[in-house]
Amino acid sequence: MQHDHTNLRVPGPTPVPEAVARAGAQPMVNHRGPEFAELMGEVLEQLKPFFGSRSEPLLLTGSGTGAQEAAVVNVLSPGDTVLSVTAGVFGDRFAAIAEAFGANVVRLQGEWGKAISAQEVGEAIENAGDVKAVLLTHNETSTGVTNDIAAIAAVIRRLVPDAVVLVDGVSSIGALPFELDEWDVDVAITGSQKAWMSPPGLAMVAVSERGWAAHRQATMPRFYWDFTKAQKNGEKRTTPFTPAVGVIRALQEALRLMHEETPEGVFARHRRIGAQLRDGLKALNFELFSDQVAASNTVTAVRIPPGMEASALIKNLRKRGIVVASGQDWLKGSVFRIGHMGFVRPEDIDGVLQGLEASVAARRLEAVV
Numbered sequence: 245m246q247h248d249h250t251n252l253r254v255p256g257p258t259p260v261p262e263a264v265a266r267a268g269a270q271p272m273v274n275h276r277g278p279e280f281a282e283l284m285g286e287v288l289e290q291l292k293p294f295f296g297s298r299s300e301p302l303l304l305t306g307s308g309t310g311a312q313e314a315a316v317v318n319v320l321s322p323g324d325t326v327l328s329v330t331a332g333v334f335g336d337r338f339a340a341i342a343e344a345f346g347a348n349v350v351r352l353q354g355e356w357g358k359a360i361s362a363q364e365v366g367e368a369i370e371n372a373g374d375v376k377a378v379l380l381t382h383n384e385t386s387t388g389v390t391n392d393i394a395a396i397a398a399v400i401r402r403l404v405p406d407a408v409v410l411v412d413g414v415s416s417i418g419a420l421p422f423e424l425d426e427w428d429v430d431v432a433i434t435g436s437q438k439a440w441m442s443p444p445g446l447a448m449v450a451v452s453e454r455g456w457a458a459h460r461q462a463t464m465p466r467f468y469w470d471f472t473k474a475q476k477n478g479e480k481r482t483t484p485f486t487p488a489v490g491v492i493r494a495l496q497e498a499l500r501l502m503h504e505e506t507p508e509g510v511f512a513r514h515r516r517i518g519a520q521l522r523d524g525l526k527a528l529n530f531e532l533f534s535d536q537v538a539a540s541n542t543v544t545a546v547r548i549p550p551g552m553e554a555s556a557l558i559k560n561l562r563k564r565g566i567v568v569a570s571g572q573d574w575l576k577g578s579v580f581r582i583g584h585m586g587f588v589r590p591e592d593i594d595g596v597l598q599g600l601e602a603s604v605a606a607r608r609l610e611a612v613v
Contacts, residue, residue: 254569255543255583257437268494281481290499295450296423302474304447308414311433311447314469319458322346324376332384333572345464359538362395377408383416386572388534388545394427408458419514419585430455441498441587445488514541524597542585560603
C-alpha cells in the first residue's frame with residue numbers, strides 16, 4: 245500500500261489505503277438486496293471488538309456531529325438535567341446539541357489542554373441536582389487530550405447509578421482501547437473518517453441495555469436518527485434510509501486490514517506513533533499544547549513557535565506536501581494540530597518532522613536575510 249504524494253495529517257478526514265479506496269469504488273449494488281445484507285452483517289460483527297461491546301452497533305449515514313445529535317435525541321427528554329463535561333470544541337458542541345433539543349445542561353468546564361479528573365466530575369454531579377445523563381468526550385480533537393473514561397464512568401455509577409453515560413469517541417474508537425461493556429458506558433459514537441481508514445459518511449453507535457431502556461422513555465424529537473428504526477432494520481441487515489453503500493464497502497476492507505493487524509496491534513501502533521511524534525517535536529524544540537500525562541495518541545496540538553505565524557507555518561508545510569490542521573476557536577493562530585490516527589506509519593511521522601524542521605530553518609533564514 246502506497247501513500248499519495250500528499251502527507252495528509254489533519255485529524256480527519258484521514259488517509260485512505262489504496263485497497264480501501266478500491267473497495268469503495270466497486271460497482272453499486274441494491275441496498276435492499278442480498279449482497280448488501282452480507283456486507284452489512286460482516287461490518288457490524290467486525291466493529292464490535294473495537295467498541296468493547298457484545299451488542300451489535302448501529303450504522304447511521306452521517307457525520308460525527310450527526311452521531312452526537314443521534315446520541316442526545318435518542319436517550320433524553322426535554323427538561324432533563326444533563327451534566328456536560330467539556331474542555332474543548334467538540335465537548336462544547338455535544339453540550340450545545342443537548343441544549344438545542346431542550347435539555348437543562350449543566351457544564352463542567354475544564355481547562356483546555358488538560359484531562360478532566362473523575363473527582364471533578366463527582367463534585368459536579370453532587371452540585372448539579374437530579375442528573376439524568378452525562379456527556380463525555382473520550383478524545384478531544386481540538387486539544388489532543390484523552391480523558392480517562394473508565395475512571396470517570398466509575399464515579400458516575402457510584403453517585404448516579406441510573407444516569408445515562410454518553411461518550412463521544414469520534415477520534416478515539418478504532419485507534420484507542422474502548423470498553424463499553426466493562427466501563428459501563430451507555431452510548432458510544434464514532435465516525436468512519438477518523439481511525440477507521442475510510443472516507444467520511446458513516447456514524448457508528450454502540451448502545452447498552454441501560455441506553456436502550458432510556459431510549460424507550462425518551463421524548464426528544466427524532467426521525468432520521470431514530471435508534472429503533474436503525475436497530476430493527478439492522479437486524480434484517482438493511483437500513484431504514486439510503487445508506488452510504490460505497491463507504492460501507494470501504495469500511496469492510498478497512499476492518500479486514502484492522503483485524504489482520506488485530507485490535508491490540510492497532511492500539512499498540514497508535515501508542516508508538518504518538519510517542520514518536522511527541523518525542524520528535526520535543527527534539528525540534530516545539531512546545532506541546534496538552535498536558536503530556538493525558539496526551540492523545542491520535543491527534544497532537546502544537547504551539548506555534550515565537551516569531552512565526554500559524555498560517556505561514558501551515559502554508560510552508562503544505563508546499564512540502566504536508567497538510568496539518570489549524571487551531572480551533574480561541575486556539576486559532578496559536579496552535580496547529582497533527583492527526584496521527586487510522587492509516588499512519590512511522591515514515592509518515594518522519595515526513596512531518598522533517599517538514600517542520602525545514603520550515604523552521606527556512607523561517608530563520610528569511611529572518612536573517
